[in-house]
Amino acid sequence: MTTKANSPVTAGSIVVPLGHMIGNEKWRGSELAQRLQGKVRLIxxxxLGLVDFHLPNRTCILLISEADLVAGDEFKRRLVRFRNASSLRGIVIVEKTPISDQYYLGVQKLVVLELGMVLLPVANQGEASQLIIQLVREQSRDRGSNPFVGRQRARPAEPAVLQALQRIPGVGRTKALLLLQRFGSIHRLCNADSQELEQAVGQTAAQQIYTFLHS
Structure with missing residues (x-):
């Protein structure tokens, strides 16, 4: 079997059903995969080339681990190749730990400002799994409905989602909850313009959030 781990995105024509996700074979048996199993339909x-996970609606996840950050610039080349070779929507999840924290600003500049992709920091693979599960669930619900609201009563936001939002400069727990209450999902928040953000959290915080999320 020929390995295509270093090839460009090879699954661009894949249609991922709602509620499902396709994972790169290299993650089979990992802690992350074990945490995802049973929560989403993982195949x-x-x-899959440069992509770690394919979600519905032509969305891809690329994971940057603590080890990737410390090891050198190979992960940067992977991100650039993905952006140059693909029209898919890329979400980058990066492990931001005390060890890798010194490299984070450089990653943020590359991903957000230069490549124009969404960057979501997590503390570990457990938090990454919660975030991925939430992203799959967001895309599996009606686009016009609030993904944190069920048919009977409101669903609380996943802890990993709140933690990721609180890593944005100027966003504490209160503002994170306000953002989720207004926009309902990470996807909508990332696509919001500065005026929409300002209506939720005020001008200063809105500018910080918009700068963080967009080029």
Whole structure:
């Protein structure tokens, strides 16, 4: 079997059903995969190229681990190749720990400002799994409905989502809850313009959030 881990995105024509996700074979048996199993319908495939996970609606997840950050610039080349070779929507999840924190600003500049992709920091693979599960669930619900609201009563936001938002400069727990209450999902928040953000959290915080999320 030919490995395509270093090839460009090879699954651009894949249609991922709602509620499902396709994982790169390299993650089979990992802590992350074990945490995802049973929470979402996860199918492993070899040859996904530069992508770690394919979600519905032409969305891809690229994971940057603490080890990737410390090891050197290979992860940067992978992100650039993905952006140059693909029209898919890329979400970058990066492990931001005390060890890798010194590299984070450089990653943020590359991902957000230069490549124009969404960057979501997590503390570990457990938090990454919660965030991925939430992203799959967001896309599996009606686009016009609030993904944190069920048919009977409101669903609380996943802790990993709140923690990720609180890593944005100027956003504490209160503002994170306000943002989720107004926009309902990470996808909508990332696509919001500065005026929409300002209506939720005020001008100063809105500018910080918009700068963080967009080029």
């Amino acid at each position: 492993f495939e070899d040859g």
